[in-house]
Amino acid sequence: MRSICTSIVATLMLTGMSFAEGECADTNGDADVNIIDLLAVISDWGECVGCSGDVDGSGTVDVTDLLAVLDDWGECDGDNGDGPFNYGEALQKALTFYFAQRAGVLPDTYPLNWRSDCFDYELEQVNGTYDINAGILNRYMDAGDSPTFVLPISFAMTSLAWSGIDFSAGFQDAHLMDDLKETLRWHADWCIAAHPEPNVFCGQIGQGAGSHDFWVPPEVYTQVTEYEPKIWWLNEDHPGSEPTAEAAAFLAAASIVFEDDEPAYAATLLEHARQLYTFADTYPGNYTKSIPDAAAFYNSWSGYQDELTWAAVWLYRATGEQDYLDRAEAHYNDAALQTYWVQSWDGKMNGAAVLLAALTDKQQYKTDAETYLNNWLPSGGITYTPGGLAWISQWGSLRYAANTAFIAFAYVKLVGDHSDARYRTLGESQINYILGNNPRASSYVCGFGQNPPQFPHHRGGHGSWDDDIDDPNPNRHVLWGALVGGPTSADDFAYADVRSNYIDNEVACDYNAGFAGSLAFLSMTYGGDPLPEDEFPPAEDAYGKEMFVEASVIGTTDTSTLIQCRLNNRSAWPARMSEQLSFRIYLDLTEVITAGFEPSDVTIESDSLDGGSIGSLVAVDPGANLYAFEVSYLDEVIGPGSSTLYWRKCQLQVGLSNGAPPDAWDTANDPSITDLPVGENMEQTETIPVYDAGVLVYGTEAG
Numbered sequence: 001m002r003s004i005c006t007s008i009v010a011t012l013m014l015t016g017m018s019f020a021e022g023e024c025a026d027t028n029g030d031a032d033v034n035i036i037d038l039l040a041v042i043s044d045w046g047e048c049v050g051c052s053g054d055v056d057g058s059g060t061v062d063v064t065d066l067l068a069v070l071d072d073w074g075e076c077d078g079d080n081g082d083g084p085f086n087y088g089e090a091l092q093k094a095l096t097f098y099f100a101q102r103a104g105v106l107p108d109t110y111p112l113n114w115r116s117d118c119f120d121y122e123l124e125q126v127n128g129t130y131d132i133n134a135g136i137l138n139r140y141m142d143a144g145d146s147p148t149f150v151l152p153i154s155f156a157m158t159s160l161a162w163s164g165i166d167f168s169a170g171f172q173d174a175h176l177m178d179d180l181k182e183t184l185r186w187h188a189d190w191c192i193a194a195h196p197e198p199n200v201f202c203g204q205i206g207q208g209a210g211s212h213d214f215w216v217p218p219e220v221y222t223q224v225t226e227y228e229p230k231i232w233w234l235n236e237d238h239p240g241s242e243p244t245a246e247a248a249a250f251l252a253a254a255s256i257v258f259e260d261d262e263p264a265y266a267a268t269l270l271e272h273a274r275q276l277y278t279f280a281d282t283y284p285g286n287y288t289k290s291i292p293d294a295a296a297f298y299n300s301w302s303g304y305q306d307e308l309t310w311a312a313v314w315l316y317r318a319t320g321e322q323d324y325l326d327r328a329e330a331h332y333n334d335a336a337l338q339t340y341w342v343q344s345w346d347g348k349m350n351g352a353a354v355l356l357a358a359l360t361d362k363q364q365y366k367t368d369a370e371t372y373l374n375n376w377l378p379s380g381g382i383t384y385t386p387g388g389l390a391w392i393s394q395w396g397s398l399r400y401a402a403n404t405a406f407i408a409f410a411y412v413k414l415v416g417d418h419s420d421a422r423y424r425t426l427g428e429s430q431i432n433y434i435l436g437n438n439p440r441a442s443s444y445v446c447g448f449g450q451n452p453p454q455f456p457h458h459r460g461g462h463g464s465w466d467d468d469i470d471d472p473n474p475n476r477h478v479l480w481g482a483l484v485g486g487p488t489s490a491d492d493f494a495y496a497d498v499r500s501n502y503i504d505n506e507v508a509c510d511y512n513a514g515f516a517g518s519l520a521f522l523s524m525t526y527g528g529d530p531l532p533e534d535e536f537p538p539a540e541d542a543y544g545k546e547m548f549v550e551a552s553v554i555g556t557t558d559t560s561t562l563i564q565c566r567l568n569n570r571s572a573w574p575a576r577m578s579e580q581l582s583f584r585i586y587l588d589l590t591e592v593i594t595a596g597f598e599p600s601d602v603t604i605e606s607d608s609l610d611g612g613s614i615g616s617l618v619a620v621d622p623g624a625n626l627y628a629f630e631v632s633y634l635d636e637v638i639g640p641g642s643s644t645l646y647w648r649k650c651q652l653q654v655g656l657s658n659g660a661p662p663d664a665w666d667t668a669n670d671p672s673i674t675d676l677p678v679g680e681n682m683e684q685t686e687t688i689p690v691y692d693a694g695v696l697v698y699g700t701e702a703g
Helices: 002-014 035-043 063-071 087-101 150-166 168-173 177-193 218-225 241-258 263-282 292-298 305-319 322-334 349-360 363-376 397-414 422-435 509-526 590-594
Strands: 124-126 201-205 230-234 547-556 560-569 578-588 603-608 618-621 626-638 647-655 683-685 690-692 695-698
Touching (some): 087 177, 150 201, 150 241, 150 397, 150 509, 177 241, 201 241, 241 263, 241 305, 305 322, 349 363, 547 578
Antiparallel strands (some): 547 560, 547 683, 690 695
């Protein structure tokens, strides 16, 4: 049709007719010029000020508008005018958040230099014993903690896969399709590993309460607390339809994303999706009965019929098989509608209504979808803040607004909008509020926009070394793209950027899903440039922030000096324990040798080493009279953890034996001592270098 339309346009132009050039002739704001836009022009034909069919804004819908629609036929490719934010950059950062959430064995070339392997060991099995595929360790952690709650993470990935299907141009225009696929693949591979038999699936990894008992990064959690995640299986005796069906929905959606470039992989995903749906449908049951630990965190309030509906719809879309559509419609009729609540990890009926409306063209589903969206309009039942946020709950209020925006954009794209573009306007208003168009003039996305959150509730992002949620300030890492919870009441200023406030400042995998999908639509519509790959995410500089010595001089005599040293392991790039730390103290013995003494006459003593040992005095540069000794903490586990685990403190008395003349001992020329403060207050010093397994990690070696 494109070629025919182009020929018509070319012929008319040759005869002298022309039409205005400018923005994409998209009458309903779905970033796609198609039959809906053509019908809008036809229905509005004639004088029609302000109507959607008046593409060129002339006040009359005529042949010029018709030709504009025909010429722009297809996706608008980001040429619908400039948006108020760089949606490409926001989308890039929203996807980057998922790199902060991975557990297991991470690739050597990882985008975030403060993340590393964690929980990469055999797990205790509950509800059965099965051969464990090592890939099950490579999982997404839920939020600022470390469990994998399968229901919400699978919902998040389904939403992202959906956006990759219908808003693919947004990812492609921002050169982020590979990033999206990488994000989806990590969970898709996990689902395969978590599905060892047709009727067996992993429903959860990690204990909710146990993972919350300590405030340290995941890389050291087990070494510090002895907490070891368990794995809960779902099977015929222990059913769990919600996470199982949600995983089926995700794998079916993901198969569509991968089918063009990786058909064999897509076929594998689809086969697992079929089996998981059959398992969930054949052995129905609420998953919290099989995994009681999940009830306090992600209880299934809506039951499992919505997940069965959701899975069957996605399987129909992936396969075109009528049986799945029949099942989806049957499940839909058995499920409770959620038109006055919100699309979320617990409720999928509004998303299912949109898909069924598009796939069947039945009015029932259009009515249900529009009832939901109309309820979220300013004239609907949702409370609005004065600044324009549609607010429904204190827990993740921005997450719910973003999810609704995503559903609005999906409806616009797949079904259509009204002539006043009400649903697109709804979606844009909520996402723009999140990005900074609000009375606080602040972004709610870490690392993006003006005045973004600095203190998200996230153990890894914070990087505490002493199990203290308030120490240090601010967070040591930028949690790129993380959407925080947001206002806790219908008040634009009911938000506190405080790390311990887990209601306002929680982040989670499901928070970012509808948000990222919405950004893909806006990127498709308005364009936007992500940051260059070789510049983002930037490697964070860890020097001087991890392993170092603090020291001071606390006593002097004519022939000796008493110093105190505190060796620190505050590592967070990534957090790691060490049993091979040491530090070196350099001495210039020129005055000792000039006075007729030998280096062997120098004594180094301590009755307070805190588990360390003192090495021999060795020559570094005999010609310059430069010598050094080491204090070693071999086999002492030192690292981020409790208030005492991350450091070792010692006192060292260095000097000559009693009776030596005063001028034979002088620390003014000793590289490691001369600049130390005097008194009990120690200061970090580069003149006492620190080594991990013999490798210099901080400080300057004298000579």
